[in-house]
Amino acid sequence: MSLMEALNGRPAPSLRQQMREFYQTSETYKKLLKHHDTAYLKTFVTLVSGHARSNSQLLEVGCGNGIASRMLAAQGHRVVGTDISPLFLQEAQTWQDQQLTYQIADAIELPFPDQHFDLVCSNELIEHVPDVEATLQEMIRVTKNGGRIIVAGPNLCSPITSVLDLLRLIAGGQGRPIWAETKKQAFQGLIRNIEYYFQKRSLVEPNFVFRQPDLENQIIGGDADSVYIASPIDLERFFENAGLSIVKLSVGFGLKGRLVAAFFPRLSPYISMVIDKK
């Protein structure tokens, strides 16, 4: 099976445990997370702080090395950063103070009471969870009525990404590992993403599609470990069906990003969705 190929059905139940162990023990992945520094995380932090009331009680789910949570706390919010991996949170746990704490927690079982936070956010998390509905449901549960949820990360179903892949390869540039290594693969990705777009838009329920993650250390990177082929249309359907309202389907950054977000919010290469819980 090609690495970008979708699974027929749901991931095997044993995969959840395998992925948990992977994030809890992979030193290679921890090294990759070093690239997620303040410059890398600025876009996400700007997205969250731009949509948070001042002095919010804020939860970040799947916070990795914890840097984004620290940046948000530095802006005056009270922040809890959670991740499934004690290994990734090791250093962050030394930064804790009254404004900022970290907890090891699986996104499908958040150790907080119902309606506890003003704002719940995640960056580059949902594509790594085999139980994406349970994760989103937990995010909703711990958000206060009148509170907000922000989900960010790659749109792994973006036809725009596929067109850019194809153009780059035709111009003699480098392929994108896993998803578009050759022109043929980029073209197949484009067709697949166009099909997903029309199919998902025609459905009332979200249609979460999964892939077999590759957890081999030597090829980690480029979202090789992703398991859910993340789509903003699935999120839109899920949150609307749960009775929440979408404030912004896509926020977008930079001039090009904002134009794409304004005119083609579901096609944007980056998911940046703002949702309100009534």
Ligand SMILES: C[S@@+](CC[C@H](N)C(=O)[O-])C[C@H]1O[C@@H](n2cnc3c(N)ncnc32)[C@H](O)[C@@H]1O
């Ligand atoms: C690509 S990293 C992103 C980390 C961070 N949000 C960032 O943007 O730098 C994915 C993160 O999701 C975490 N993760 C994966 N599955 C999880 C789960 N079930 N519950 C909580 N965190 C999880 C991993 O440990 C990892 O830190």
